[in-house]
Amino acid sequence: MSALGGPAKTAGVQPPTGMGLVISIVLIIIAFALAYFLLQIAGLLAVVGITVGGILIGFGVHFVPVGGAPAAMGQSPGIATGVPMLASGAGLAGLFAGAWAAPLGLPIALASGAIGGGLLMAITCTMVNIIYIFGMGIPAASGKVDKDPITGDTFPEYKTQGTEGHGLPFISWVGGVIGGALGGLGGTLIYLEFLDIYQAQMPALLSATGEQIAPIAISLAGVFAIGMFLVNAVLVAYNIGGTIEGPHDPKFKRAPRAIIASAVASAIAGVFAIGLLELVGVF
Amino acid sequence: MTVQVEVGVGGIPHNKIMIYGLVGSLILVYLTYLNEITGTEYFAFFGGLACVAALIWGTDTIKILCSYGLGTGVPSAGMIALGSGTIAALFGATTGVFAPIVAVIIAAFIGAVCGLMANHVVRMDIPVMVVSLTELAVIGAITVLGLIAMVGGTFNFLDLVIGTTVILGFALQTFEASVIGGGIIAVIFMLSAIAIQHAFNACLGPGEKQDRTLMLAAECGFLTMIPVAIMSFAFVEFIPALISLLVSVIGWAYTYAKYIELSKRDAFAWLDAKPIIEPKGGA
Amino acid sequence: MAMQMNPILAIVLGSALAVFVQGVYATTAYLGRTASLAKFEQPVYIDILKSMTTVTMAHAFVAVFATVTMCHLIISALGHPFPLPLLGLIWGIALGAAGSATGNPFYGKERQYQHQKFGAGVPISASGNIVRYAEAGERNSLDNGFFSAKLGGPASGICFGLIVFFELWRTVIFEPLAAGWGAIIIGVVAILIFAIIDRYIEVWARKTFGPYVVPGATEEVSS
Numbered sequence: 014m015s016a017l018g019g020p021a022k023t024a025g026v027q028p029p030t031g032m033g034l035v036i037s038i039v040l041i042i043i044a045f046a047l048a049y050f051l052l053q054i055a056g057l058l059a060v061v062g063i064t065v066g067g068i069l070i071g072f073g074v075h076f077v078p079v080g081g082a083p084a085a086m087g088q089s090p091g092i093a094t095g096v097p098m099l100a101s102g103a104g105l106a107g108l109f110a111g112a113w114a115a116p117l118g119l120p121i122a123l124a125s126g127a128i129g130g131g132l133l134m135a136i137t138c139t140m141v142n143i144i145y146i147f148g149m150g151i152p153a154a155s156g157k158v159d160k161d162p163i164t165g166d167t168f169p170e171y172k173t174q175g176t177e178g179h180g181l182p183f184i185s186w187v188g189g190v191i192g193g194a195l196g197g198l199g200g201t202l203i204y205l206e207f208l209d210i211y212q213a214q215m216p217a218l219l220s221a222t223g224e225q226i227a228p229i230a231i232s233l234a235g236v237f238a239i240g241m242f243l244v245n246a247v248l249v250a251y252n253i254g255g256t257i258e259g260p261h262d263p264k265f266k267r268a269p270r271a272i273i274a275s276a277v278a279s280a281i282a283g284v285f286a287i288g289l290l291e292l293v294g295v296f
Numbered sequence: 297m298t299v300q301v302e303v304g305v306g307g308i309p310h311n312k313i314m315i316y317g318l319v320g321s322l323i324l325v326y327l328t329y330l331n332e333i334t335g336t337e338y339f340a341f342f343g344g345l346a347c348v349a350a351l352i353w354g355t356d357t358i359k360i361l362c363s364y365g366l367g368t369g370v371p372s373a374g375m376i377a378l379g380s381g382t383i384a385a386l387f388g389a390t391t392g393v394f395a396p397i398v399a400v401i402i403a404a405f406i407g408a409v410c411g412l413m414a415n416h417v418v419r420m421d422i423p424v425m426v427v428s429l430t431e432l433a434v435i436g437a438i439t440v441l442g443l444i445a446m447v448g449g450t451f452n453f454l455d456l457v458i459g460t461t462v463i464l465g466f467a468l469q470t471f472e473a474s475v476i477g478g479g480i481i482a483v484i485f486m487l488s489a490i491a492i493q494h495a496f497n498a499c500l501g502p503g504e505k506q507d508r509t510l511m512l513a514a515e516c517g518f519l520t521m522i523p524v525a526i527m528s529f530a531f532v533e534f535i536p537a538l539i540s541l542l543v544s545v546i547g548w549a550y551t552y553a554k555y556i557e558l559s560k561r562d563a564f565a566w567l568d569a570k571p572i573i574e575p576k577g578g579a
Numbered sequence: 580m581a582m583q584m585n586p587i588l589a590i591v592l593g594s595a596l597a598v599f600v601q602g603v604y605a606t607t608a609y610l611g612r613t614a615s616l617a618k619f620e621q622p623v624y625i626d627i628l629k630s631m632t633t634v635t636m637a638h639a640f641v642a643v644f645a646t647v648t649m650c651h652l653i654i655s656a657l658g659h660p661f662p663l664p665l666l667g668l669i670w671g672i673a674l675g676a677a678g679s680a681t682g683n684p685f686y687g688k689e690r691q692y693q694h695q696k697f698g699a700g701v702p703i704s705a706s707g708n709i710v711r712y713a714e715a716g717e718r719n720s721l722d723n724g725f726f727s728a729k730l731g732g733p734a735s736g737i738c739f740g741l742i743v744f745f746e747l748w749r750t751v752i753f754e755p756l757a758a759g760w761g762a763i764i765i766g767v768v769a770i771l772i773f774a775i776i777d778r779y780i781e782v783w784a785r786k787t788f789g790p791y792v793v794p795g796a797t798e799e800v801s802s
Contacts, residue, residue, distance in 0.1 A: 033416025040409060085687030093674055093683035097372050100771060102676025105669040110746060113659055117759040125750075128766035133673060133742050134774040140681045140738040142777055149684050150698035150728045152784040164778070170790035172735030175702025186777055219457065221471065226661060228477035231458050235665045236481045237383055243489075244379035244410065247372040252418045257370070274413035281409045285402055286383050292390040305688040363641030486668055490604070501615025506616070512607055519603055523596055552603070559610040561749075565622035 029270055035279045044280035051288045055213065059206045060283050061148045066202035067245050067279025071197025074100040074249040077134070078185035078259040083177070090155050090178040090185060090258050092141055096250035100196055104242050106133040107197015107211060108204055112235065115205060123201055130197020134189040138181055145180040153180030158290050165186060178258075188259030200242050203279070207234035210287045218290055237286045244282065245275045307506030310356050314431065317353025318400075318472040321346040325476045332393075332452070337532040341540040343445030344524060346438060347488070348517030348547070353497040354435035355513035356506075361428040366420070370500070373432060374493030380406040381436020382485055386476075388441065390453040399437040409434025432492075440481070441487045443524050445513065446540060447484070448475040449532040459531060487523065491516040499502055507556045508558040515555050518548035586651060594644040621689040631720055638724075646670055649743065657751060670743070677742055678735040685731030690723060698788065745769055 029037075041064070048060035079099060081092025092099060146152045154171040155161070155179030161168070164183045172178050172200025181189070211230035216223055252271040259266050325345035330339040358373050366372070381403050388399025410433065411426030445451045459474030471477045495513035499505075521544035529537040560566050606628055614624045650666040653659050659666065691709040692701050715723050749769065753761035 027416040028420040029419065033412070036412055037417060048702055082687075083703075085683040086692065086706070087634060087684065087688040088706070089702055092680040093687065094679045095369055095371070097375050098672065099676045099680065102673045106673045106742065108745065109659075109661075109666070109669050109673075110750065112661060113750060113760070114754070114759065115660070117754075121759040121763065124760075124763045125766075128763055128770070129746060131770055132745055132766055133677065134704055136741050136745065137677045137680050137738060138679075139773045139777045140734055140741075141684065142780060144685050144731070144734055146780055146784040148734070149688055150788060151688075151700055152788050153781055166781075166785065170792045171785065173700035173791060174701040175700065177703075179700040181777075183781060186774070190774075191698045219454075219471075224473055227660070228472040229474070231385070231660050232476055232479045232481065232662055232665060235479070235661055236485060237386075239482070239668065240379035240382045240485065241407075243375040247376040247379070248410070248413060248418060250372050251366065251414050251420055262310050270418050273419040277417075278406075278410050278413055282380060282406055285387050285406065289387050289390055292387070466770040477662070480665075481660075482665040482668045486671075494604060494608070497633065498611035499615050500792075501612060501618075503615040503617045505615075508611070512611060515607065516604075517627040518599060523600060523727065526596060552607075559614040559623070562617055563615040563623045564620050566628075567624050569623045569624070569626040 020277075029273060031174065031244050035271070037273050040277050041280050044284045046275075047284050048287065051142060051284075051291050053208070054288060059210050059287050060280055062206040063241075063283035064276050064280045066199040066206070067241065067275040067283075068272050069195050069199030069202065069276025070100075070104065070242060070245040070279075071199075071249055072268060073192045073199060074246055075257065075265055076188040076192030076195065076260050077103070077257075078138075078181060079190055079253075079257045080153065080258075083256075085180070087145075087149065087158075087173070087179045088149055088176045089256065090153070090180055090182065091256060092137070092181070092189070096253070097246040100192070100246040100249070101239075101242055103130045103134050103193035104125045104196035104200040104246075105191070106240065107132055108200045108235070108238060108242075109217065111197065111201030112204060112231070115208065119205060121174050122205055123198055125192040126201025127198040130200075131190045131194035134193030135186075138186045138189045142186070144182050151179050152176045153182045153185075155182045155185070155258060155261070157258050157263065162261055164198065166213055182259075184261050185259035188261075191260070196242075200238055203283070204234050204238035206283075207237055211290065214290045230260075233289075241279055241282055241286075244278055248274045249279060303397065309358055312355055312546070313356045313510075316436070317349055317356075317460075321349040321353070321442065322396050324349060325438065325442050325445060325469060328442075328449075329452065332448050337449040337536040337540060339530055340446050340449045340536050341521075341525070341543045343442040343451075343552045344517075344521035344540065344544060346442035346501065347446070347520065348514055350435045350438040351495070351517040351520075352510050352513045354432060354439075354492045355436065355509055357428050357431045358493060358496045359504075359509065360424055361422075361432075364424065366422075370497040371489075371493045374489045374491075375393060375430035376483055377407075377436035377492055378489040380410055380433040381438075382440050384433065384436055384437040384480065385440035385444070386453070386481070387455065388437065389444065389451050392452050392536065395451045396438065396441060399441050400434050403433040403437035404430050407431070435487065435492065439492070440484055442521070443484045443488065444475065444481070446521065446524050447480055447528045447531055449528070449536065470510055475532075477521070479531070480527060483527065487520045491520045505558075505562055508555065508562060511551060511555045514534065515548060515551035518544055518551055522548060562570065586655075590644065590647050590651060594640055594647060597643050598636045598640045599640050602632050605635055606632055627719055634721060634724070642674070646674060653747070657747065659703050673742065674739050681738045682727065682731040682735040685734070686723060686727055689731075690726050699791070 048056035078091040079096045080089045083089040084091035085090045101131035107126040107130030110129025111122045115123045145159050152170040152171045161182050161184050215226040247270045252267055253264050326343045327342035328339050331337050362370050384403035385399045387402050388395040391398045405509050407430035411429035414420045415425045441451055448456050455477045495509055499509040525540035525544045528540055613621055648665055650670055693710045749762045749765040752764045
């Protein structure tokens with residue numbers, strides 16, 4: 014769909030350009046240096062955490078089987094929604110669970126977030142298969158591989174002629190759950206990093222106690238986490254070109270590009286988000 | 297989306313819209329600063345008008361970006377605009393009177409980083425990608441800042457975190473009932489994300505005309521102002537909020553009527569089926 | 580709270596406002612796309628606009644009201660730290676993702692291609708050939724309500740309900756156990772149970788429906 018001379022469609026995966034890699038490395042170093050300058054070790058650790066969170070989101074979204082509009086018509090496998098919305102849905106459910114468990118400490122909150130996202134995807138993928146099988150009488154078949162890597166089911170004879178496949182083969186189901194778990198984990202990590210920084214800085218800034226400023230810290234951290242989640246999901250959507258079948262899809266090999274892009278975008282946005290409170294009262 | 301995306305020819309050149317949009321929305325956001333100077337809150341609605349100006353500019357940018365064939369849908373552009381713009385807007389809000397300028401600069405930086413990542417690392421290789429994502433991030437930031445100013449009467453961070461609630465007849469200052477503490481940013485985030493991408497997404501097609509699309513963008517802006525004006529009843533005085541609401545409703549009614557008129561002009565046929573008249577004496 | 584209004588009244592008024600915005604977006608989207616397709620001589624049917632919009636708004640009101648009430652209860656009864664708008668955003672997006680994922684295929688394939696044979700995907704060559712005449716004359720979107728109510732609609736609702744239920748149930752009941760890890764373990768167990776259910780129905784489908792073609796042979800065997 015390139016009406017005005019868009020990207021040249023060459024075969025194979027195009028690696029990032031040299032300039033792209035140089036800019037990425039430079040920007041990450043700038044982000045870390047700025048964080049250290051603004052908030053010393055706490056800031057540096059926070060930005061490292063945010064970058065790792067962004068990488069987890071970027072990598073995780075590649076696992077989720079997205080089919081787009083053709084999947085709604087039984088023409089291609091996967092879930093019949095778009096990448097940003099499906100990834101956000103999983104990640105935000107994970108964020109919900111992780112934020113609820115935040116008072117119990119970092120490991121439990123992160124695990125809660127991962128399980129939250131994974132559980133949403135598990136239930137959604139199972140219901141999608143129920144609709145395909147009981148509502149439409151279509152068994153699951155992948156169009157990109159002949160055999161399921163996990164269960165060994167063969168696909169060519171179960172694929173309707175003239176389609177690219179349909180439903181959610183087991184490898185796509187597992188991919189969906191892993192993607193949801195990684196997305197929830199990354200989103201929760203970003204949220205918790207923001208929350209720590211804000212809860213450390215705000216009481217002194219606004220001359221109030223920790224519990225009193227909690228609503229502001231939680232609100233800000235939550236909105237920023239959602240915003241960064243969407244930025245990462247859209248960058249991944251650009252990377253995979255809109256649809257992907259899951260971890261067995263050849264498009265999955267494009268993941269390294271998105272990991273670098275997510276890391277840089279998250280680091281830069283994260284530095285501004287945690288440096289926010291440094292400027293309050295300066296002007 | 298099986299409709300071929302083509303650039304509509306003719307109309308106002310994009311650079312002109314960009315300059316009018318940028319300068320116009322910045323002036324309108326600064327007009328809300330009259331609130332601080334005069335000590336009242338009557339000028340809050342200028343923030344909403346700034347949002348309308350920014351949305352008109354943003355629609356043209358999305359049109360240019362999406363005509364290159366992104367491979368994914370139009371809504372993702374709105375998501376990435378708001379995701380990066382919100383952080384910049386709130387970062388700018390901490391700088392007091394310089395908020396709009398700082399927000400624009402920071403948003404331009406974050407948007408440029410996202411654009412560079414998308415073009416050079418993820419290899420979208422679209423000529424206008426970096427410029428478009430920069431513009432979109434700036435638009436996102438101005439939209440959020442304008443709507444925050446409309447809801448809270450000010451774009452100063454310290455004033456946005458304090459709100460009043462009345463408990464047992466006593467007016468208390470709490471953090472929980474403030475614009476930021478109450479999570480109003482989340483509502484503004486989603487309203488703006490939908491508004492930015494709706495105008496182009498709805499007018500997509502071979503017969504897309506710029507004046508109709510931009511009129512729809514203005515209508516989306518005023519429509520977004522209506523819920524924000526209603527929300528502002530909780531944060532500003534009654535009369536200023538009423539003024540905001542009246543401006544929003546009148547603006548919305550006017551642009552909506554003009555949009556329907558323009559659609560009638562462009563449509564192939566405008567069919568209004570009449571009810572079937574029952575013959576006298578039964579069928 | 581700041582406006583001294585009853586929470587339930589506030590939720591009702593808020594839902595009404597949201598539904599107004601949604602209705603306006605629906606009308607502008609319909610007019611815009613059809614007017615832009617004038618080249619293909621597609622007329623704009625105003626009676627569709629007049630009859631559909633209010634029905635859509637009514638459905639949306641039920642969905643929005645139920646979701647916001649659920650979020651309000653999660654905050655006031657179960658003590659979640661997020662403010663209501665943020666929680667509404669989260670569950671709204673999750674509802675959109677899960678509900679759309681489950682309901683889309685049912686409408687997209689079963690209703691739009693009702694004259695295709697049941698039990699197979701739609702070949703790409705038949706993509707534009709959708710059903711135009713329904714139970715009583717020309718089909719329009721109002722008929723989809725009664726059709727989706729048979730499976731797609733309730734399935735989407737059950738999907739979202741299961742998600743919310745398992746999230747809340749595992750946290751509220753099991754979090755006090757094992758110093759917080761109880762909820763995590765139950766979550767893993769729940770995922771494994773769903774994996775087993777999914778695998779079971781997948782194998783059931785393969786065995787019961789049978790292949791379209793005998794493996795290795797070239798002629799098609801109708802299922």
